[in-house]
Structures are given as structure tokens and as C-alpha cells.
Amino acid sequence: MRSKQAFIHWFKKQLHCLQAIGLGLFILLFTTACYPHHLTIEATASSPCRMVQHSMGESCVPFHPQRVIVLSGLDGVLALGVKPVGIAENLDPLFVPYLSQDQTEPPQIIGLVGDRPSLEAILQLQPDMILGTSWDMDANTYKLLSQIAPTIGVKLETDAQWKEPLIKFAEALGKTAEADRVLSNYNARLAEFKAKMGDRLHQLQASLVRIYPDSIAFYLSSSFPGSILKDAGIQRPPAQAIEPRGQNQQRIDKELISLLDADIMFIWTYGYTSEIAKAAESALDKLKTDPLWQALKVVQRHQVYEVSATYWFGFGPIAANLVIDDLFKYLVETPS
Numbered sequence: 001m002r003s004k005q006a007f008i009h010w011f012k013k014q015l016h017c018l019q020a021i022g023l024g025l026f027i028l029l030f031t032t033a034c035y036p037h038h039l040t041i042e043a044t045a046s047s048p049c050r051m052v053q054h055s056m057g058e059s060c061v062p063f064h065p066q067r068v069i070v071l072s073g074l075d076g077v078l079a080l081g082v083k084p085v086g087i088a089e090n091l092d093p094l095f096v097p098y099l100s101q102d103q104t105e106p107p108q109i110i111g112l113v114g115d116r117p118s119l120e121a122i123l124q125l126q127p128d129m130i131l132g133t134s135w136d137m138d139a140n141t142y143k144l145l146s147q148i149a150p151t152i153g154v155k156l157e158t159d160a161q162w163k164e165p166l167i168k169f170a171e172a173l174g175k176t177a178e179a180d181r182v183l184s185n186y187n188a189r190l191a192e193f194k195a196k197m198g199d200r201l202h203q204l205q206a207s208l209v210r211i212y213p214d215s216i217a218f219y220l221s222s223s224f225p226g227s228i229l230k231d232a233g234i235q236r237p238p239a240q241a242i243e244p245r246g247q248n249q250q251r252i253d254k255e256l257i258s259l260l261d262a263d264i265m266f267i268w269t270y271g272y273t274s275e276i277a278k279a280a281e282s283a284l285d286k287l288k289t290d291p292l293w294q295a296l297k298v299v300q301r302h303q304v305y306e307v308s309a310t311y312w313f314g315f316g317p318i319a320a321n322l323v324i325d326d327l328f329k330y331l332v333e334t335p336s
Contacts, residue, residue, distance in 0.1 A: 049150070052172045055134070056142045056153035061172050062128050068173070069122055071132030072113050073154070075316020076166035079182050080175040086110045086125045088117055088136060116141055122148055131169050159248045160227035162315050182317045189324050190232050196332045197233075204331075205235045207262035207298065210309070211269045211287065213279035215251050218260055223248035225266070225312045228323050237262050254292060261296045263303060264331070270309035305330045 049060040069086040070077050077084060089109045108125060111117035114135045122130070122145070130151040137145060137153055145151040152172045154165040163183065170179030194201055206229055208219035219226050221236060222243040229236065239250075239259045252259060269284050271277030287293050298304055307326050311319040 052150075052152060052168075054152050054168055054172075055155035056137070056139070056151075057146075059146065059150040059152060059172075061150045061152070063174060065129040065173060067125065067127045067129070069110060069125060069127045069130045069149075070107075071111070071117055071130070071136035073131060073133060073165035073169060073316065075314060075318045076162070076182075077131065077169055077173075079166070079317045080170055080173060080178045082173055082175065083107070084131075085127065086122065088113045088115070088132075111136075117145075119144060119148070129172065131165075131172065133165055157245045158222040158243065159224040159315060160222050160230075160243070162224055162227065162317075162320070166317060186317055186320060186324075187231075189321065193324065193327055193332065194233050196328075201233050202235075204264060205237050205262040207237055207240060207260050207265040208312075209260055209265055209267040210249065210313075211267065211280055211284040212251075213271070213276060213283050216254065216257065216260070216287070217249045217251045219249045220244065220247065224315055224319070225323055228320055232324070232327060234327075254290070257292045257296065260298075262298050263301075265298045265304045266307050266312065266326070266330075267304060268307050268309040268312055270313060 049062050051058055052061050068077070068082055068084045070084045071088045074084070074087055084107050086108045088111045108121065110121040110125070117132075117136060127149040130145050130149050132145075132151070132153055134153065134155040137151075142151060142153050150172075152168060154168050156164065166182070167176075167179055170176050208223070208225055208229070210217045210219065218240050220243065221227070221230055221241050222245075226236070226240070226248070235241075237259065267284070269277065269280035271280050293299060305326070308322075311322040312326075314320070314322075
């Protein structure tokens with residue numbers, strides 16, 4: 001029996017290797033037959049391209065890319081004024097409604113964010129550049145994508161690193177001036193916020209809370225919204241001020257709800273489906289009646305602000321500016 005299981009394991013391993021080899025050969029043959037210019041773009045010194053160093057290697061990118069595919073970091077690419085021909089979609093199609101796109105020619109969906117993209121769908125779009133992060137590609141996927149078009153990959157360890165892909169993608173797209181303007185605007189708005197908050201800014205601790213249908217979580221400084229609060233000079237409760245790699249939130253039992261207490265709290269619910277979203281909203285409604293929740297000082301002071309997960313849970317400068325809008329709204333314009 002053991003030898004039979006060993007044979008099955010060996011056979012599956014060999015089959016997996018053959019599938020990977022076959023896919024690579026398919027891409028090579030398909031690209032050579034249909035799009036030979038992609039293979040030669042880096043082959044000749046006179047090619048109309050320039051070298052860009054990135055986390056996963058170096059790529060010779062066209063000076064004026066026209067058909068860009070974005071696997072992740074869509075927010076930043078749109079902020080640079082680039083409309084991709086293909087994108088990876090989130091599980092929830094309404095996840096990024098704040099990204100105002102021209103829907104007369106919507107980009108084609110080539111997979112899901114954080115998952116391996118469809119190589120066949122990418123081939124059909126004939127891209128001249130592919131942009132992504134380590135959320136979407138490992139070394140093997142990068143090699144396969146690079147056979148289709150020059151591919152730029154940015155390694156990420158936390159959601160707080162949303163500026164890194166913006167800057168690197170801007171370099172590859174020839175949009176560094178646009179990226180500088182985007183980040184200068186972001187910093188200018190934060191400077192205005194700090195000025196209007198004055199001394200009160202240094203007296204605040206803010207808690208970031210997400211309600212799941214079956215649990216509670218607080219977001220860390222290593223999260224996307226946590227990075228914005230840090231840039232804004234807003235302090236965090238000690239339990240939420242850590243920046244671990246590969247983690248942006250910490251789920252807790254209701255008995256530890258005191259870890260959520262702070263001077264102010266931003267709270268949201270979210271669900272990948274309408275059913276999950278409704279369940280999370282119901283969980284929040286139920287939590288509001290719980291004595292442990294009502295005992296929180298931030299609740300008693302009415303300093304709990306319900307915000308939209310669509311951008312507090314985002315990743316890029318467009319979402320970041322919407323978060324700053326909320327900081328102005330709740331802490332500057334209508335402070336209690």
C-alpha cells in the first residue's frame with residue numbers, strides 16, 4: 001500500500017512538472033508565431049526600449065507603452081493617468097467603485113487580484129507591458145509573463161508599502177513627473193491637516209477596527225490605513241502600533257475588546273459577497289448593544305466613526321486621498 005501511494009505521489013509530481021513545461025512551451029511557441037516582436041524587444045541593442053531594474057530582475061520596457069496590463073496596484077496606475085487594457089479583478093466587482101474609469105472601453109479581466117493570472121487571456125491582449133507585485137507572481141510566474149511582454153514586479157511585505165509600486169510603475173511607464181505630483185499632493189494635504197489639527201494632533205490615539213460576521217479585528221500600522229494615519233501624525237494604541245511583516249490586522253475575541261479603546265475610532269464592515277457584507281453589518285449592530293462595547297470610553301464619548309471599507313481597505317493614492325477626506329471630515333470640520 002505504501003509503495004502504491006509513493007508511486008501515485010511520484011506520478012502526480014511528474015505530471016505537475018510536465019504541465020509547467022508544457023505551459024512554458026505553449027507560451028514560447030504561441031508568442032513566437034503570433035507576436036514575435038515581444039521576444040526580440042530585449043534581444044537587440046537598437047530596440048526602442050530602456051532597462052528598468054525592479055524587485056524581480058530587470059526589463060527592457062518600451063518608451064511609450066500603449067497596451068498595459070495591471071495585475072495589482074491599479075489605483076496607482078490610474079492616478080498616473082494610464083488606462084490599462086487588462087486588469088486583475090477583486091472577488092467583489094464593487095470593491096473599487098471609487099476608481100472612476102471610462103467605462104466606454106472597460107479593461108478586460110485577466111484573473112483575480114492575489115491569484116495567478118490567466119496567461120491565455122494576457123496573450124490575447126498582446127500587451128507591451130505587464131505590471132504586478134509579489135501578490136500576483138512568484139519567480140516562475142514572472143518568467144512566464146516576461147516571455148509575453150516586459151514585466152515589472154514589486155515585492156511587498158505589508159499593505160503599508162503602497163507607494164513602492166506607484167513609484168516603480170511610474171518609472172517603467174515614463175510617468176515619474178506624474179508620480180511626483182501625486183505624492184506631493186498627498187504630502188501637502190497631510191501638512192494642511194496637521195496644521196489645522198495643531199496641538200490636538202499629538203493628544204489623539206486612533207483605533208482602526210473591522211467587524212467580520214463572526215469576529216472583530218483591529219488594523220496595525222503595517223496596514224494601508226495604518227500607514228496613512230502614521231503619515232498624518234496620528235498615534236495608535238500600543239497593541240495596534242506594531243508593524244509585523246506579512247500581517248496587516250489582528251483578530252481578537254470579544255473578551256479582549258478593551259484593546260480597541262482609544263480617543264477616536266474608525267470602524268468599517270466588509271464582505272466579498274452581499275451576503276457576507278450583510279452578515280458583517282448585522283454583527284456590528286449586535287455588537288453595539290453589547291455591554292463590553294458600551295463600556296469603551298471611545299464609545300461613551302461618541303467618537304466612533306463608521307467609514308467606507310471600499311477605500312479604507314484600498315491600496316494606492318486615490319484611496320489614500322479619500323481616507324484623508326475622512327480625516328478632515330471627522331477630526332477638523334466636525335470635531336466633537
